[in-house]
Amino acid sequence: MTSVISITGLNKIYTDGFQALDDIHLDIEEGEIFALLGPNGAGKTTLISIVCGIVNASSGEVKVRGHDIRADFRLARQQIGLVPQELSLSIFESVMATVNFSRGLYGKPRDDAWIEKILRDLTLWEKRDQRIMALSGGMKRRVLIAKALAHQPRVLFLDEPTAGVDVELRQEMWELVRGLREDGVTIILTTHYIDEAEEMADRIGVINKGKIILVDEKQALMKKLGKKQLHLVLADKLSQLPEKLQQFKLESLDDGQKLIYTFDTQKEHNEIPLLLKTLGELGVEIHDLQTEQSSLEDIFVELVGNKA
Numbered sequence: 001m002t003s004v005i006s007i008t009g010l011n012k013i014y015t016d017g018f019q020a021l022d023d024i025h026l027d028i029e030e031g032e033i034f035a036l037l038g039p040n041g042a043g044k045t046t047l048i049s050i051v052c053g054i055v056n057a058s059s060g061e062v063k064v065r066g067h068d069i070r071a072d073f074r075l076a077r078q079q080i081g082l083v084p085q086e087l088s089l090s091i092f093e094s095v096m097a098t099v100n101f102s103r104g105l106y107g108k109p110r111d112d113a114w115i116e117k118i119l120r121d122l123t124l125w126e127k128r129d130q131r132i133m134a135l136s137g138g139m140k141r142r143v144l145i146a147k148a149l150a151h152q153p154r155v156l157f158l159d160e161p162t163a164g165v166d167v168e169l170r171q172e173m174w175e176l177v178r179g180l181r182e183d184g185v186t187i188i189l190t191t192h193y194i195d196e197a198e199e200m201a202d203r204i205g206v207i208n209k210g211k212i213i214l215v216d217e218k219q220a221l222m223k224k225l226g227k228k229q230l231h232l233v234l235a236d237k238l239s240q241l242p243e244k245l246q247q248f249k250l251e252s253l254d255d256g257q258k259l260i261y262t263f264d265t266q267k268e269h270n271e272i273p274l275l276l277k278t279l280g281e282l283g284v285e286i287h288d289l290q291t292e293q294s295s296l297e298d299i300f301v302e303l304v305g306n307k308a
């Protein structure tokens with residue numbers, strides 16, 4: 001895989017002395033959906049803003065498809081579309097004019113077919129002659145996406161794309177993002193919603209207090225850091241845990257009706273067969289049995305909590 005975005009040793013200290021980014025190294029691969037996950041104030045918007053040339057880095061290097069964002073700003077910026085976190089639109093303009101204007105900013109010739117395609121994909125076509133101020137919040141957000149896509153960027157940044165968006169629009173956004181990826185667009189999104197990262201991303205980066213604390217494939221991350229639990233519902237309550245079961249670090253719930261055995265997914269040799277065998281030997285009858293895996297949310301809370 002080739003990197004579309006390559007960030008090395010990036011630091012940002014704001015003029016008031018606050019260090020928002022601390023030695024960031026990150027490579028984004030062509031065609032992937034990368035989710036940058038982190039709490040409020042972690043530095044997500046700062047990072048995106050630097051890559052998009054809105055904020056200057058204090059030190060470090062960023063390349064977009066090989067173009068340095070300082071030395072080669074225009075070429076680097078042309079590759080990128082940005083959907084900002086804050087709604088920023090001129091309310092008196094029509095949808096069509098706004099989107100066309102965005103394309104023009106990049107010196108690209110008019111392309112009515114492309115603009116029509118994105119407006120249709122975003123279900124804005126019927127609203128193309130409306131002024132922005134006559135649109136609902138969700139529609140305005142779609143206009144921001146249309147603006148970001150107007151110059152046909154190869155990389156799209158979405159800064160909290162679904163904050164304050166209803167469930168239906170959220171699903172639509174996800175569909176749209178998947179469609180873009182199929183067209184070969186690389187997508188970097190920031191989110192607070194862990195289920196969004198879980199649903200959408202190929203890889204996840206966790207950022208906290210200006211530091212990237214982890215980057216991994218979503219599947220690997222969940223496997224590596226996830227814990228699994230085996231829930232055993234017993235036919236009869238176990239008022240006391242027999243001595244033979246004490247070695248297993250079991251948790252007893254519902255007055256002994258339920259036993260929970262927690263194990264690491266990383267360890268291949270967990271003790272489940274032995275546990276079940278021991279239960280059998282003790283004559284403990286199992287009524288029901290299921291396993292549960294920790295969600296990305298559990299993992300995230302644990303990570304950020306530990307490193308805070």
Ligand SMILES: Nc1ncnc2c1ncn2[C@@H]1O[C@H](COP(=O)(O)OP(=O)(O)OP(=O)(O)O)[C@@H](O)[C@H]1O
Pocket residue numbers: 014015016018019020038039040041042043044045046047085
């Ligand atoms: N212009 C600025 N001057 C000084 N500090 C700033 C400035 N912009 C941002 N910061 C600080 O940098 C830190 C990172 O802010 P940033 O907006 O990048 O966070 P974020 O991860 O995007 O948060 P959120 O999830 O709330 O959008 C915060 O502590 C913020 O207060």
Ligand SMILES: [Mg+2]
Pocket residue numbers: 044045046085159
């Ligand atoms: Mg932000």
